[in-house]
Amino acid sequence: xxxxxxxxxxxxxxxxxxxxxxxxxxxxxxxxxxxxxxxxxxxxxxxxxxxxxxxxxxxxxxxxxxxxxxxxxxxxxxxxxxxxxxxxxxxxxxxxxxxxxxxxxxxxxxxxxxxxxxxxxxxxxxxxxxxxxxxxxxxxxxxxxxxxxxxxxxxxxxxxxxxx
Numbered sequence: 001x002x003x004x005x006x007x008x009x010x011x012x013x014x015x016x017x018x019x020x021x022x023x024x025x026x027x028x029x030x031x032x033x034x035x036x037x038x039x040x041x042x043x044x045x046x047x048x049x050x051x052x053x054x055x056x057x058x059x060x061x062x063x064x065x066x067x068x069x070x071x072x073x074x075x076x077x078x079x080x081x082x083x084x085x086x087x088x089x090x091x092x093x094x095x096x097x098x099x100x101x102x103x104x105x106x107x108x109x110x111x112x113x114x115x116x117x118x119x120x121x122x123x124x125x126x127x128x129x130x131x132x133x134x135x136x137x138x139x140x141x142x143x144x145x146x147x148x149x150x151x152x153x154x155x156x157x158x159x160x161x162x163x164x
Contacts, residue, residue, distance in 0.1 A: 048145060055129075055140060056114040062096055064090025064101025064159055066126065067109075068141045069116060084122060085130040089163040101159035115143045 059068040064084045070078050091097035112133040119128045134147035155158035 005073040010061070045128045054117045054118070058106075058109045058112075058114065061102050061106040061109075063088065063093040064098060064105055064154065067105070067131070069114070069131075071116060082126045083116065083118065083131070084124075085127040085154065085160075086119070086128045086130050086161040087163055088151050088154055089162040090154060099157075104157060104159045105150060105154060108148075108153060111135070113138050113143055113147075115140045133157070 015017055030123060054071040054073060054127055056069045058073045059070050059080055061067055062082070065088050066082065066084050067085070068080060071081055090101040093102060109131070112135050113133040117130045117132070119147065122128045131150045132143050132147045134143045137143050137146055
């Protein structure tokens with residue numbers, strides 16, 4: 001059995017500057033130091049590769065690859081954002097397959113706990129996202145480790161195709 005221990009610390013700006021010279025992702029560097037120090041090794045999936053990670057709730061499904069989400073951005077602030085699922089393309093909503101894709105994703109995400117990993121806005125101003133979900137687990141690390149990735153689920157269920 002493992003226990004989650006939360007802690008915080010301040011890092012001097014001079015140390016951050018030194019780290020920036022050696023790596024482009026300070027968070028990954030700090031995590032690797034902590035993992036080495038604690039002697040723990042985590043799967044890559046435990047740590048998103050972008051600093052833009054939010055907890056969220058499904059507000060509405062626009063279509064099979066576009067969602068409106070309420071994102072917890074911290075400090076008791078929630079924003080509503082439109083996101084497009086990364087690397088997938090679902091059929092257009094005006095088709096029967098498009099309606100099935102929309103219904104599938106709505107059923108899968110309804111009432112679940114979400115962790116959203118985003119990138120900068122893409123074409124049309126929507127954020128590009130990977131969405132991890134789990135019905136019962138709430139902690140973001142547990143969702144990432146034990147949950148599912150809706151992007152992959154859509155492809156595996158035949159409701160979307162891989163895109164570039």
